[in-house]
Amino acid sequence: MKFPENWLRQHVRTDATREELAATLTAIGLEVEEMEVLGDNLDGVIVARIVECAKHPEADKLQVCKVDTGNEVLQIVCGAPNARPGLVAPLATIGTTVGTLTIKAAKLRGVDSNGMLCSAKELALDADASGLLELPDDAPVGTPLADYLGLPDARIELKLTPNRADCFSVRGIAFDVAAACGSDVVPFDATPMPALNDATMDITLNAGADVPRFVGRVIEGIDAHVRTPIWMAERLRRSGIRPISLLVDVTQYVMLEIGQPMHAFDRGLLQGPIGVRRARAGESLKLLDGRDVALDDQFLVVTDNDRAVALGGIMGGADTKVTDNTRNVFLEAAHWVPSAIIGRGRRLGLHTDAGHRFERGVDPELPRQAIEIATRLIVELAGGAPGPVIEAVLPEYLAKPSPVVLRRARLARGLGTTVADNEVERILRALGLDVAAHAEGWSVTPPTRRFDIAIEEDLIEEIARIYGYDNIPATLPGGHTRLVAPTETQVDAATARRHMASRDYLEAVNYAFVDEALLASWHAHEGQVPLANPLSAELGVMRTQLLPGLVAALSRNVARQQHRVRLFEIGKVFHARSMGGDDTAHPKSPLETNRIAAVACGPASLEQWSDRERVVDFHDLKGDLESLAQLSGAKLAFRPSTQPHGHPGRSADVYRVNDDGSGEWPIGWIGQLHPRLAKALDLPVDVVAFELDLTPVLSRNIPRAHALSKFPSVRRDLAFVVPEAVQWTAVKATVEAAAGAFLREVVLFDRYSGAGVESGFKSLAMGLILQDESRTLTDRDVEQVVADVVAALQQQHHAAIRS
Known part of the structure; x- marks a missing residue:
């Protein structure tokens, strides 16, 4: 601002x-x-009028001007292209300092010059150096420029x-x-202007809660040729807005003064009635900047007889704009809610003062006041006869401020000091809040312009910042902090980070928002959450997976000649909630899930002389994942995956197995990326990766100590021939179920296919480790377990003992 x-x-x-x-x-x-100081040293600069111009005899680009100063006529040599008879402009007289230059009587190419006509830039009033600063024709000649322009002043930017x-x-x-x-705001004159005719236009609202109030007024018989008065033009210019014409400048002036954006339509170009609705797919509109924009139902438009004539809350249309020929004007001031405006201008590459304000919220009670102020300014400056104010309103959609209770004790506890009651009330009333005292504190009702005051803490913040943070004593904490012991049922994320680092992975941190097209290439766009106001089109949705961003980081490293890349990330992913169940409490908030992901490519280990190089593969990453699961003692199971981003046959869905073996549930995915996806992402290397929900991986039961068995264990090695399609995980589950309570561990130590094994089959060699806590196992016990395992494998997997 x-x-x-x-x-x-x-x-x-x-x-x-x-x-x-x-x-x-x-x-x-x-x-x-x-903060830029303006006109701080303009002593000797006066308002002057050029009365005569003649070509310089020795220079084509210079003119010899006769300049009236009010007391005398001076000869000035000037090179400004807009110097002409009748022009009123600033004149720096002899002895005046302009910037670092002190004006002296001089000869320019042999012609005497007794002063300098100045541009706005030379006077440090504006950046315009294209010519002399043109002042209104009625500017009083001889008056000090500072007095005429209300200087010195300062341009402040917040x-x-x-x-x-x-x-x-x-x-x-x-x-x-x-x-x-410690002062008061000066009362503001917004007295209603009486109607001098019955000129009206019908207004209909068809956008529901998005536009609950629309106020308009017709003013007939204005003189649009009237120049914007210098006091208004200077205020606009010092606020960073270039004056254009009186009608446009009045709407800009009102917006800057009270905060309500407005628009002025040429009434002669409107047919009526005026309406507000959502744009239709394929509808187009020519804007004031000359651009033709294509709209859809995400945009709101102001319509004239159902024809779109303005882009609601952002910019007016070119077909109905006011010009110097306008005689009748229709003023519009409406309340557009932020959710209906946020991001719309950005989609069209527009950033307007109106859109900037409506995106953040404008007081819904301002439109009528803005109409009255603008009407008064136009009538006083350009004449005309106003009609009655026309208002369409949907009161059920206009939010009404609710009282907020501020407790005296809570205020003192929050600030750490006591603020006197009369000072609290003074601050709140000076801010425009309605205050009613009661025994425990105050009931405070914020004005409609203060959207940011909704809870007690908001009021405490208001007291703190106005009372002054320097006035609040700095005190050390009292030492009554309640210590909370970390839970034993969850391994903390910091431990997981340290473990991944110990496995030679580097941690990456990526944006939580990504390109929608990237998610689509991963087939991960289902349930995506779009951003209402994205930083850019490439960061338009919240991520539903960690891997797209992590693989993109890996790709950037590979492109910079990093042949061995190992990255991991712990972060949140976001999915739109489905309506129903517990989600109905927060239907608009996305579902957040903590996840961990890792990617790797290139050699499995660092380059060395004692072993030949081997490319990292599925089993390397599976070992890293299982070591991570060992932090919590989690038992994992792996099943063939059909995820579209995974390589067929080289990827698996990961399951967390209940500690008692009663069941399992899916928690993530591990594998090699599909070649089609790798090609689409322009990856020149094979990439293996995993992504899992973090909580199930790190959840654990409370550790319980028990004594180790003092009796010896027994190992029996068995080799079975099974069909190639049978997975080891299924075989292992069968063995564990059949072996019973004596089984302590089952180990796969060999897999073979080839000579001696029938085509379409494979040999799996496993070791069964058996033990009891109460006695030494006998040969009969062991043989019975082996017999049960053999029978179960034969029955469930058509396995045969390998001879």
């Missing part, structure tokens, strides 16, 4: 100096990002936080300054 200091001082009276005012604004949370939408106006800032400086 950019505004001139003198304008602010018209709304709030304070004796604070310019530097004190800037420091106060920053101290109360309205950070002064830049860096506002998104929650302070009410400070995108001079009057909104005035309330905060008044509270901080």
Whole structure:
């Protein structure tokens, strides 16, 4: 927000100096990002009129001008392209210092010159150096320029936080300054202008809660040729807005002063009635900047007889804009809710002052006030006869502020100090809040412009920043912090990070928002959560998986000649909630899940002389994952996967097995990326990866100690021939179920296919480790277990003992 200091001082009276005012604004949370002093040293610069111009005899680009100063006529040599008879412009007289230049009588190419006609840039008033600063024809010649332009002044630019939408106006800032400086905001004249005719237009609202209020007014018989008065033009210019024409400038002026964006239509180009609705797919609109934009039902439009004539809350249309030929004008001021405007301008590459304000929230009670102020300015400056104010409103969609209770004890506890009751009430009332005292504190009702005040902590923040953080004593904590012992049922994420680092992985941190096209290439776009106001089109949705971003990071490293890359990430993924069940409590908030993912490519180990290089594969990554699961003692099972991003036959779905073996549930995926996906991502290497829900991997039962058996264990090795399609996990589950309580571990130590084994079959050699806690196992016990295992494998997997 950019505004001139003198304008602010018209709304709030304070004796604070310019530097004190800037420091106060920053101290109360309205950070002064830049302050530029204007016209601080214009002594000797006066308003003058050029009465005659003649070509310089020795220079084609110079003119010899006769300039009236009010007391005398001076000869000035000037090279400005807009110098002409009748022009009123600033004149720096002899002895005046302009910048680093002191004006002296001089000869320019042999012609006497007794002063300098100045541009806005030379006077440090504006960046325009294209010609002389043109002043209105009625500017009083001989008057000091500083007096005429209301100088000196300062252009102040604030860096506002998104929650302070009410400070995108001079009057909104005035309330905060008044509270901080112990003064009051100057009463504002918004007296309704009486109607002088019955000119009206019908207004219909067809956008529901998105536009609950629309106010308009017809003014007939205005003189659009009238030039914007210098006081208004200068305030606009010092606020960073270039004056255009009176009607446009009035709407901009009202927006800057009270915060309500407006638009002026040429009534003669409207057929009526006026309406507000959602745009239709394929509908187009020519905007004020000359662009033709294609719309869809995400946009809101103002319509004239159902023809789109303005892009709601963002920019007006070119077909109905006001010009110097406009005689009748239709003023519009509406309340567009933030959710209906956020991100719409960005989609079209537009950033407008109106859109910037509506995205953050504008006071829904301002439209009528804005219409009255704009009407008064237009009638006073350009004449005309206003009709009655026309208003369409959907009151059921207009939010009404609710009282917020501020407890005296809670305020003292939150600030760590006591603020006097009368000071609390003074601050809150100066901010424009309605305050009612009661025994325990106050009931405070915020004005409609303060969207950021909804809970007690918001009021405590208001007291703290206005009372002054420097006035709040700094005290050490009392030492009553309650210590919470870490849970034994969950391995903390920091331990998992250290473990992955010990396995030679580097941690990566990626954006939680990604390109929608990237998720689509991974077939991971189902349930994606779009951002209403993305940083860019490439970061438009929340990630549903960690792997797309992690693989992109791996790809960037490979492209920079990193042949061995091993990365992991712990972070959240987001999915849209389905309506129903527990999700109905927060239907719009996404479901967040903590996950861990890892990717690897290149050699399995660092280059060395004692072993030949081997490319990392599925089993290397599976070993890393199982070692991670050992942190919590989690038992994992692997099943062939059909995930579209996984390589067929080289990827698996990962399951967490209940500790008692009663069941299992899916927690993630591991494998090699599908060659088709690798080609689409332009990956020149094979990549193996895994991604799992973090909580199931790190959850564990409370450790329980038990004595080791003092009796010896027995090992029996068996080799079976089974069909090639039979998975080891299925064989292992069968063995564990058949072996019973004596089985301590089953180990696969060989897999063979080839000579001696029938085609389509494979040989699996396993070791059964048996033990009892109460006695030494006999040969009969062991033989019975082996017989049960053989029988179960023969029955369930058609296995045969290998001879």
